[in-house]
Amino acid sequence: MIQIALLGFGVVGSGTAEVLTENRALIEKRFGEAFNIRYILDLREFPDHPLGGRVVHSIDPILADPEIRVVAEMMGGSHPAYEFTKAALEAGKSVVTSNKEVVAHYGAELLATAREHGVSYLFEASVGGGIPIIRPLRDDLAPNEILSVSGILNGTTNYILTKMKKEGTDFSLALKEAQSLGYAETDPTADIEGLDAARKIVILAALAFGVLISPSEISVQGITGITAEQTAAADALGCAVKLIGHTERVGGRVLALVAPHLVPASSPIHHVEGVFNGILVNADMLGKTFFYGAGAGKLPTASAVVSDILNAAAGNVRLPEWTPAAPDRIADPADRVCRRAFLFKGCARCAEATKTYFGYENFLLRDGAFLFISRPMSGREADAAVAACGKELCWALPVLD
Amino acid sequence: MIQIALLGFGVVGSGTAEVLTENRALIEKRFGEAFNIRYILDLREFPDHPLGGRVVHSIDPILADPEIRVVAEMMGGSHPAYEFTKAALEAGKSVVTSNKEVVAHYGAELLATAREHGVSYLFEASVGGGIPIIRPLRDDLAPNEILSVSGILNGTTNYILTKMKKEGTDFSLALKEAQSLGYAETDPTADIEGLDAARKIVILAALAFGVLISPSEISVQGITGITAEQTAAADALGCAVKLIGHTERVGGRVLALVAPHLVPASSPIHHVEGVFNGILVNADMLGKTFFYGAGAGKLPTASAVVSDILNAAAGNVRLPEWTPAAPDRIADPADRVCRRAFLFKGCARCAEATKTYFGYENFLLRDGAFLFISRPMSGREADAAVAACGKELCWALPVLD
Numbered sequence: 053m054i055q056i057a058l059l060g061f062g063v064v065g066s067g068t069a070e071v072l073t074e075n076r077a078l079i080e081k082r083f084g085e086a087f088n089i090r091y092i093l094d095l096r097e098f099p100d101h102p103l104g105g106r107v108v109h110s111i112d113p114i115l116a117d118p119e120i121r122v123v124a125e126m127m128g129g130s131h132p133a134y135e136f137t138k139a140a141l142e143a144g145k146s147v148v149t150s151n152k153e154v155v156a157h158y159g160a161e162l163l164a165t166a167r168e169h170g171v172s173y174l175f176e177a178s179v180g181g182g183i184p185i186i187r188p189l190r191d192d193l194a195p196n197e198i199l200s201v202s203g204i205l206n207g208t209t210n211y212i213l214t215k216m217k218k219e220g221t222d223f224s225l226a227l228k229e230a231q232s233l234g235y236a237e238t239d240p241t242a243d244i245e246g247l248d249a250a251r252k253i254v255i256l257a258a259l260a261f262g263v264l265i266s267p268s269e270i271s272v273q274g275i276t277g278i279t280a281e282q283t284a285a286a287d288a289l290g291c292a293v294k295l296i297g298h299t300e301r302v303g304g305r306v307l308a309l310v311a312p313h314l315v316p317a318s319s320p321i322h323h324v325e326g327v328f329n330g331i332l333v334n335a336d337m338l339g340k341t342f343f344y345g346a347g348a349g350k351l352p353t354a355s356a357v358v359s360d361i362l363n364a365a366a367g368n369v370r371l372p373e374w375t376p377a378a379p380d381r382i383a384d385p386a387d388r389v390c391r392r393a394f395l396f397k398g399c400a401r402c403a404e405a406t407k408t409y410f411g412y413e414n415f416l417l418r419d420g421a422f423l424f425i426s427r428p429m430s431g432r433e434a435d436a437a438v439a440a441c442g443k444e445l446c447w448a449l450p451v452l453d
Numbered sequence: 454m455i456q457i458a459l460l461g462f463g464v465v466g467s468g469t470a471e472v473l474t475e476n477r478a479l480i481e482k483r484f485g486e487a488f489n490i491r492y493i494l495d496l497r498e499f500p501d502h503p504l505g506g507r508v509v510h511s512i513d514p515i516l517a518d519p520e521i522r523v524v525a526e527m528m529g530g531s532h533p534a535y536e537f538t539k540a541a542l543e544a545g546k547s548v549v550t551s552n553k554e555v556v557a558h559y560g561a562e563l564l565a566t567a568r569e570h571g572v573s574y575l576f577e578a579s580v581g582g583g584i585p586i587i588r589p590l591r592d593d594l595a596p597n598e599i600l601s602v603s604g605i606l607n608g609t610t611n612y613i614l615t616k617m618k619k620e621g622t623d624f625s626l627a628l629k630e631a632q633s634l635g636y637a638e639t640d641p642t643a644d645i646e647g648l649d650a651a652r653k654i655v656i657l658a659a660l661a662f663g664v665l666i667s668p669s670e671i672s673v674q675g676i677t678g679i680t681a682e683q684t685a686a687a688d689a690l691g692c693a694v695k696l697i698g699h700t701e702r703v704g705g706r707v708l709a710l711v712a713p714h715l716v717p718a719s720s721p722i723h724h725v726e727g728v729f730n731g732i733l734v735n736a737d738m739l740g741k742t743f744f745y746g747a748g749a750g751k752l753p754t755a756s757a758v759v760s761d762i763l764n765a766a767a768g769n770v771r772l773p774e775w776t777p778a779a780p781d782r783i784a785d786p787a788d789r790v791c792r793r794a795f796l797f798k799g800c801a802r803c804a805e806a807t808k809t810y811f812g813y814e815n816f817l818l819r820d821g822a823f824l825f826i827s828r829p830m831s832g833r834e835a836d837a838a839v840a841a842c843g844k845e846l847c848w849a850l851p852v853l854d
Contacts, residue, residue: 071596071738082595083771176593182739184585184593192577192585194483195472195759320745323724337472337756338583341746344721345739355738358596368769370484 583753
């Protein structure tokens with residue numbers, strides 16, 4: 053019998069208990085041993101829950117119990133989740149977590165602590181909800197150099213953008229509907245400003261390149277500026293506007309960013325609709341591989357937590373080594389080379405005259421403006437071309453190829 | 454230094470050597486130890502290859518060498534691949550393979566042999582080429598009851614069907630082009646008749662349900678009967694014709710089959726084009742998760758082989774237990790309940806009169822025929838409805854929802 057403790061009994065915590073209870077028989081059969089939730093740490097009491105008797109209000113009995121092998125941290129927020137995680141690892145217990153904030157800020161240190169104490173620190177549930185992405189990227193793609201990782205990492209914003217595309221609604225209306233359906237919080241800032249996706253892309257960047265960048269040090273742009281007109285223009289180009297977390301190496305440094313992109317229909321990311329998440333990994337041997345599924349939700353996220361509990365209990369996980377990013381390891385987003393979509397005010401003659409600056413063949417005319425996708429160019433080159441062409445720019449967005 | 458042996462130095466075998474050589478430094482860093490190819494078993498000599506000196510023509514020195522920890526079998530065909538695998542496992546060596554034939558026919562026995570001798574038998578590369586699907590299904594989805602697995606498991610047929618859809622060409626023309634591009638073999642039978650996909654779906658069914666069915670015992674239908682007219686009719690219904698391997702539980706038994714399906718645009722499988730593979734897993738806690746990528750090819754497949762080599766060398770893999778399927782564990786395909794597309798000869802009045810038999814709301818008229826998607830019904834019910842409605846059936850295909 054493997055004894056475990058849950059830290060936090062909110063949505064994911066209670067979901068984890070539910071998965072372990074509902075599928076107890078098959079988990080025991082597949083793993084070869086049973087799991088028992090001995091403690092649940094929460095500030096609240098749960099007198100009506102079958103596991104209500106396991107609730108404790110202090111981490112101490114969990115740290116002091118030598119039989120506790122795995123601690124599942126699902127408290128959310130950086131503190132005291134970080135301190136509890138650190139203490140559990142130092143007490144020789146493996147920790148698994150759904151807490152992207154802690155992983156994004158303290159992952160490098162906590163992985164080192166885990167290695168030092170011969171235990172695991174696993175965080176499959178911190179990115180993409182239940183979608184297996186962390187472990188496939190770490191283990192299945194281990195023979196590969198990762199070239200880039202790009203994805204829809206936030207279901208709330210993807211729901212809003214899907215609604216805008218399908219119904220031609222404006223951002224604020226789509227946000228209201230997302231809120232009324234419970235897909236967006238009353239204060240939706242972390243989602244719509246891209247902060248949630250920023251935490252996830254720095255975790256994926258660290259897995260890909262071994263360098264953990266603070267979410268506050270990367271370029272983050274949300275979707276509040278996206279208009280129904282932009283969505284329609286993207287559609288006319290055969291693209292969808294998607295909020296993309298993206299990471300790649302640029303000139304030996306690591307680039308990570310969150311920004312709205314135009315995604316062509318040829319990309320599997322284009323077809324990710326509603327609250328789903330989808331992550332595309334480009335690797336030197338494997339080429340492009342795509343992972344898609346429920347990016348949030350009680351049971352999907354809990355499934356990932358339980359999968360990590362099983363792995364931590366089995367032991368022998370090869371933990372990655374992450375280095376906190378020094379400033380000279382972080383790439384300037386202006387150096388990123390990609391195709392870019394532009395909409396300028398002007399007529400067909402203006403569009404013809406502008407071709408040479410941006411290297412495009414085709415353009416579309418829309419309401420006194422022209423619209424095109426450029427050749428691959430850096431942000432710096434793009435800025436220079438905008439200035440040189442002398443036309444009035446309405447908007448520009450990178451294209452994800 | 455971990456000593457390994459490669460059995461077979463064809464496309465995948467030489468690709469495996471290439472991955473291990475090209476990415477030697479990063480593999481060693483991630484794994485913490487170096488890998489050395491000590492033997493390559495092949496009937497041929499490779500005097501010009503840098504590893505030509507490692508070639509042997511008998512399995513014996515490999516079995517006799519106590520330092521060989523992992524054997525990678527990439528010979529293809531059942532024999533002597535099965536015998537060599539069995540002997541290597543019995544000699545206490547882990548075996549990894551890309552050989553779907555051996556896994557589909559002998560997987561249950563070889564997994565038992567591996568367990569008995571405390572070693573691993575891994576086969577990530579046997580399904581979906583380089584796409585991580587075997588291990589995610591076995592490990593990341595371990596807390597879930599699997600409800601179904603459905604996918605495009607053969608790139609050749611998907612290339613042909615994509616071409617038929619996009620260009621309106623007929624099957625034979627699309628096949629010829631696939632052959633001229635090297636996507637289809639001179640004798641394309643195993644691909645176009647669905648036999649290759651059959652081997653893969655029985656492996657996925659065994660992972661999902663623990664029961665290994667022989668590929669010869671499942672219902673297999675290829676794409677030779679698909680016409681340009683059918684492809685166009687599917688398109689009119691917002692669907693694509695795809696060759697699908699599908700497995701689910703039906704009445705306590707395991708159903709596995711390969712057949713052309715109509716796939717609606719709402720499914721991620723719809724958007725898998727060309728030689729790519731895509732596999733959708735539906736699980737009780739996680740919901741639907743989708744895995745997409747290169748389903749074949751030298752380096753993608755080799756990437757999966759090398760990933761298995763790393764896992765086998767690390768040890769501590771929880772191998773699944775498979776039971777060879779007794780006849781009473783195998784479901785009758787006629788019991789499968791799903792929506793179905795039908796095209797009958799007849800006019801709008803006939804279509805109205807037929808609604809009640811198939812429970813549809815909408816239909817399309819095409820060249821003296823009517824076309825619709827039915828309510829979910831079993832094959833048995835569908836046959837009865839076709840007989841009862843008294844109209845002339847042109848074709849019927851299951852719909853993958």
